[in-house]
Amino acid sequence: MIAMxxxxxxxxxxxxxxxxxxAVSFVMIHVAPGDPASVMFDPNFSVKDQxxxxxxxxxxxxxxxxxxxxxxxxxxxxxxxxxxxxxxxVTSFLERLPATLLLSVSSLVLIVGITLPLGMYSGAxxxxxxxxxxxxxxxxxxxxxxxxxxxxxxxxxxxWLGWFPSxxxxxxxxxxxxxxxxxxxxxxHLILPLFTIVIASLAGLTRYHxxxxxxxxxxxxxxxxxxxxxSENRILFKHILKNAALPLITxxxxxxxxxxxxxxVVEYLFAxxxxxQLGIASIFSRDYPMIMGLLWVGAILLIFGNxxxxxxxxxxxxxxx
Amino acid sequence: MKLPLSxxxxxxxxxxxxxxxxxxxxxxxxxxxxxxxNLVGGPLSPSFAHIFGTDDAGxxxxxxxxxxxxLSLSIGLVSVMMATSIGLAVGLVSGFSPRWIDAGVxxxxxFVMALPTFFLILSIxxxxxxxxxxxxxxxxxxxxxxxxxxxxxxxxxLKERxxxxxxxxxxxSSRRLLFKHILPHTLSPxxxxxxxxxxxxxxxxxxxxxxxxxVQPPCPSWGNMLEDSLSYMYQAPWMAIAPGxxxxxxxxxxxxxxxxxxxxxxxx
Amino acid sequence: xxxxxxxxxxxxxxKGKIFQAVQDMSFDxxxxxxxxxxxxxxxxxxxxxxxILNLLPKEALVTGEIxxxxxxILAMSQxxxxxxxxxxxxxxxxxxxASLNPVYTIGNQLIExxxxxxxxxxxxxxxxxxxxxLQKVGISDPASRLSYYPxxxxxxxxQRVVIALTLSMQPTLLIADExxxxxxxxxxxxxxxxxxxxxxxxxxxxxxxxHDLGVIAQTCDHVLVMYRGHIVESGPKTExxxxxxxxxxxxxxxxxxxxxxxxxxxxxxxxxEPISPFDQPTGCVFCTRCPYATDxxxxxxxxxxxxxxxxxxxxxxxx
Numbered sequence: 001m002i003a004m005x006x007x008x009x010x011x012x013x014x015x016x017x018x019x020x021x022x023a024v025s026f027v028m029i030h031v032a033p034g035d036p037a038s039v040m041f042d043p044n045f046s047v048k049d050q051x052x053x054x055x056x057x058x059x060x061x062x063x064x065x066x067x068x069x070x071x072x073x074x075x076x077x078x079x080x081x082x083x084x085x086x087x088x089x090v091t092s093f094l095e096r097l098p099a100t101l102l103l104s105v106s107s108l109v110l111i112v113g114i115t116l117p118l119g120m121y122s123g124a125x126x127x128x129x130x131x132x133x134x135x136x137x138x139x140x141x142x143x144x145x146x147x148x149x150x151x152x153x154x155x156x157x158x159x160w161l162g163w164f165p166s167x168x169x170x171x172x173x174x175x176x177x178x179x180x181x182x183x184x185x186x187x188x189h190l191i192l193p194l195f196t197i198v199i200a201s202l203a204g205l206t207r208y209h210x211x212x213x214x215x216x217x218x219x220x221x222x223x224x225x226x227x228x229x230x231s232e233n234r235i236l237f238k239h240i241l242k243n244a245a246l247p248l249i250t251x252x253x254x255x256x257x258x259x260x261x262x263x264x265v266v267e268y269l270f271a272x273x274x275x276x277q278l279g280i281a282s283i284f285s286r287d288y289p290m291i292m293g294l295l296w297v298g299a300i301l302l303i304f305g306n307x308x309x310x311x312x313x314x315x316x317x318x319x320x321x
Numbered sequence: 322m323k324l325p326l327s328x329x330x331x332x333x334x335x336x337x338x339x340x341x342x343x344x345x346x347x348x349x350x351x352x353x354x355x356x357x358x359n360l361v362g363g364p365l366s367p368s369f370a371h372i373f374g375t376d377d378a379g380x381x382x383x384x385x386x387x388x389x390x391x392l393s394l395s396i397g398l399v400s401v402m403m404a405t406s407i408g409l410a411v412g413l414v415s416g417f418s419p420r421w422i423d424a425g426v427x428x429x430x431x432f433v434m435a436l437p438t439f440f441l442i443l444s445i446x447x448x449x450x451x452x453x454x455x456x457x458x459x460x461x462x463x464x465x466x467x468x469x470x471x472x473x474x475x476x477x478x479l480k481e482r483x484x485x486x487x488x489x490x491x492x493x494s495s496r497r498l499l500f501k502h503i504l505p506h507t508l509s510p511x512x513x514x515x516x517x518x519x520x521x522x523x524x525x526x527x528x529x530x531x532x533x534x535x536v537q538p539p540c541p542s543w544g545n546m547l548e549d550s551l552s553y554m555y556q557a558p559w560m561a562i563a564p565g566x567x568x569x570x571x572x573x574x575x576x577x578x579x580x581x582x583x584x585x586x587x588x589x
Numbered sequence: 590x591x592x593x594x595x596x597x598x599x600x601x602x603x604k605g606k607i608f609q610a611v612q613d614m615s616f617d618x619x620x621x622x623x624x625x626x627x628x629x630x631x632x633x634x635x636x637x638x639x640x641i642l643n644l645l646p647k648e649a650l651v652t653g654e655i656x657x658x659x660x661x662i663l664a665m666s667q668x669x670x671x672x673x674x675x676x677x678x679x680x681x682x683x684x685x686x687a688s689l690n691p692v693y694t695i696g697n698q699l700i701e702x703x704x705x706x707x708x709x710x711x712x713x714x715x716x717x718x719x720x721x722x723l724q725k726v727g728i729s730d731p732a733s734r735l736s737y738y739p740x741x742x743x744x745x746x747x748q749r750v751v752i753a754l755t756l757s758m759q760p761t762l763l764i765a766d767e768x769x770x771x772x773x774x775x776x777x778x779x780x781x782x783x784x785x786x787x788x789x790x791x792x793x794x795x796x797x798x799x800h801d802l803g804v805i806a807q808t809c810d811h812v813l814v815m816y817r818g819h820i821v822e823s824g825p826k827t828e829x830x831x832x833x834x835x836x837x838x839x840x841x842x843x844x845x846x847x848x849x850x851x852x853x854x855x856x857x858x859x860x861x862e863p864i865s866p867f868d869q870p871t872g873c874v875f876c877t878r879c880p881y882a883t884d885x886x887x888x889x890x891x892x893x894x895x896x897x898x899x900x901x902x903x904x905x906x907x908x
Contacts, residue, residue, distance in 0.1 A: 220684060221687060221689055221690045221691075223682070223688075224688040226644055227642055227675060228674065228679075228680075228702050228755070229671040229672065229674035229675035229705060230671075230701075238701075239693075243691070316692060
């Protein structure tokens, strides 16, 4: 029931957020030096032609009218047309979505799957050599810029060893390799970008999970469990794990933007044909409808991510249900 | 002050970068932007004359790394100072104001936190001409929310602590209460998060410069050096390794110092 | 089954210095008896309780012997220890809410503990037993309460649930560490009554730890008085209450606020200078606060010696 209320609350919260954010970016784009239309002009367009294009795009109207117009379209899911390709923005998004989903979902699964055991072992054995090893590795992980890690991955595994391709999504020669062949080839391409994201994002979460587990180790209820004769493993896996998962869920929700930005640069670096690469390309070419659409989608994704985190929290913790 | 060895080593490392970056500019009068015309034409591998090798234009990598250190450290420092002061101000105001102001301010903080910050930074950098000051302001303006939340939470909990209630009962004014009794208690954790924030700011700056949206060439920064190195990954790996190691060392140093500090706070 | 604590000392090493928390403590608990351990906070009561189940943190250095049925608990293997924990010796903590896992229902925690020590029981039988136990500790409508989370109970109710958890294995010794300290006075009395009732029903012995002499005097047959890690007086309740011999025990009784305003004040302890826990004063531990302290008290430390029906660690016992 409370979960329902959380969802509704987040959804209502989404309205001012989207309106506010799009207004800010809209004004910024239009106030910044260089008219949005100027990027599409050929240098030898006549002034008259330019005015015509502006009129067709509605750029001659007052900003408020333009914004209202644009917002009305946005709400209906019509993000306009790319200045660069002329294709509808939504179509470009849908083309890019599978690649991004593949990368982000698989990295999220791996991150959680590696963080939980690593942090838990570390927290349950503070001061052991494995704990110190994990602490040092995560410290290194926190300090490495994602894009540089990616570059090093390419340098070692692609340039020197030649094990994995340095860029792309699918080998074009393999277009008729059948299901299994395509799958393996995609996996082959996925490994480097995937592990770049995973290694870069793992460190922070593992440290949080470690300190959460370590703090719980001396909680009265854990000592009470011991006093009732429960085994250490049972205490760790049943009683501590669920409690330690709580801060982890919050952190995961808060880290979503960082995860997204990491994925951005990684997609760019590995020429992974996802939304992030599209985003950076549109920023460079000042493709405004695309930029606005991406900001819009990014904000919605963030809200949904936080909503999921809220729900997961409520599901685990009976006190806020 | 009692800090673990690793923290002292980190402090020393940061100092080394700082002194090194000043030294090449002042006593040694070396210019990281000029290059030896005899060497133009290709990156030279590491040698005695150029310990970390040279880049494609024949410029010494070590020299440019040190010159980049000054930029990275100052961008990190200034943007963190900006973020910390905004965060402190917002947090204190929010924690000390009547509930409706507090609620309004916190909604605003939520709003900023819900923005896809990185993409927004990129867009802003493209719209305004990329410059060092823009980088500083943009990073500072998008990374104060954590501090604000932390300060507010600690003010709220301190307000209810007995020693504050007692001070209030003694008739101390709000301002005195704020600056003499509450601020000092919130300062230590704020400084710790500023230390970690500096590492974060340096990382963000490097990404921006790497994408060509931060510090502009020929002015060397670790990020734009890495961008240059992209096309020479096969011939000149040192061009990619040296600046990257600089980033890792400096960010790691801030993290180690922050951790050590945190530990000290918890012990007291 | 009886517990024998024999010359137990507990110390912690911190930054090269040694902190003696409990020193050379010995006492016995006979089957069916109720022993009270009284002392001010920081005197080592809780550490004593934890040491009996070998639950002290790893940093603690423990010497001496704690014998349960003739076996030394301190030297026992983990599996053997786990069989004793809960099943033979139960432990109740001060804060009942904190000693229950917040994210599981009390039914879950009860059934888990029951099935841990009675492996032959099915989940359904364990459930029935859990309902039975909740009924015994005085929780109404026990069947539906099984699906409640700890935060949905009041503190007093939580303590009842904790007691039910401990009873689920029918221990022969129950250690209750300040079981009523966080409760309202009226609830305190109910919980103490409950403890006495289940003691009679299950024929347990109880080690009741409290800083409250009233609680101790109400329930125990034997009393141990602890001061800064030392037992300074030990004896039958009547003896301790009616004729306390150690100046500290007297001071404790004198410190109980009375509604008879004209009651003559026997002994008042001097206000203590703050002493670092690392400092081990030579002589009697109480000499810095004792109104009767002499030079002998400051240089030599007294040992527990028989004085009438009780034992006192004092060179100049009163009475």
